[in-house]
Amino acid sequence: MRRVLALVMTVVFLAAAMGAAVPDTLTLAPAVEGWADSYIAFLDSNYDIFAALWPDGMGGAAFMDLDLDGTPEMVLFDQGASVAMGAHIFDLIGGQVYCVSSALDSASGAFNGSYFSSVHVNAGFFEAFRLSRTEAGWCFWVDSSNGTMESTWDEIVRFDNGSGVLTPVSVCQRYLEFDMYSGLVVTENYSVGGVTTDNVGYDRASLVYQEGQDAGYEAKGVYRWDSDAYTASREGLLAMARDAAAVYVPITSAVTLASVAG
Ligand SMILES: [Ca+2]
Numbered sequence: 001m002r003r004v005l006a007l008v009m010t011v012v013f014l015a016a017a018m019g020a021a022v023p024d025t026l027t028l029a030p031a032v033e034g035w036a037d038s039y040i041a042f043l044d045s046n047y048d049i050f051a052a053l054w055p056d057g058m059g060g061a062a063f064m065d066l067d068l069d070g071t072p073e074m075v076l077f078d079q080g081a082s083v084a085m086g087a088h089i090f091d092l093i094g095g096q097v098y099c100v101s102s103a104l105d106s107a108s109g110a111f112n113g114s115y116f117s118s119v120h121v122n123a124g125f126f127e128a129f130r131l132s133r134t135e136a137g138w139c140f141w142v143d144s145s146n147g148t149m150e151s152t153w154d155e156i157v158r159f160d161n162g163s164g165v166l167t168p169v170s171v172c173q174r175y176l177e178f179d180m181y182s183g184l185v186v187t188e189n190y191s192v193g194g195v196t197t198d199n200v201g202y203d204r205a206s207l208v209y210q211e212g213q214d215a216g217y218e219a220k221g222v223y224r225w226d227s228d229a230y231t232a233s234r235e236g237l238l239a240m241a242r243d244a245a246a247v248y249v250p251i252t253s254a255v256t257l258a259s260v261a262g
Helices: 002-017 035-045 047-053 199-210 234-247 257-261
Strands: 060-064 073-077 085-093 096-102 130-134 137-147 151-162 165-178 185-192 195-197 221-223
Touching: 035 047, 035 085, 035 096, 035 234, 047 234, 060 234, 085 165, 096 165, 130 199, 151 199, 165 199, 185 199, 195 199, 221 234
Parallel strands: none
Antiparallel strands: 060 073, 060 221, 073 085, 085 096, 130 137, 137 151, 151 165, 165 185, 185 195
16 A cells, blocks of 8 residues: 555656646547558558568567557568567558558668658567657657667657658667677767767757656567468468457557556
């Protein structure tokens, strides 16, 4: 009971400290009718492009409403060549599906690139996309990262909605290169909003994300290893997307945001 009270007090304190500008609750529009069918039809009619870009098939699929407009986006993971998997994000815009972000540069030319963003994401699992309340409002964020034995790369990305289109925004980036033997950092580069800075500037910019109140939302998706049906084929890709749509958790039913925000 005391722990619960302490938690409530902390949340209330945090909510008060954040000011009144950001509402305690998040009210979303209803999802566009038939959204799942629209994404699945897109995968079916563009399967040749998927097969050409990712001949080994995809590593996972999930639906999540990253721009909080009520209708989920489709996030596909590739199979990844290193620590993280590349994310490929599709949005339903005016009844049409567009690729809006891809860790694979050539995707912008392969699909209709009208809404393609140069900001892309690498992540290890769908739960890495976090819904939180920050000074910027209620937003999804991801600490997009990748690495090798000799280097790590981090980019904190916030997901906005620009005129009805999911818009990933690069908040800050960090690149570190290590000496293989000593483990010491030999190269370090930082930038905030694309402008070069130092580690202090990076830390300051990342604070908004670090200090946000996490809503506790866990995005659900399916991964290649979940089913033998997810083969590198049209049927495999469609099965993966159908199953991802079936496990999609709408934010409204998943999180009691009012209690999180105090
Ligand atoms: Ca959305």
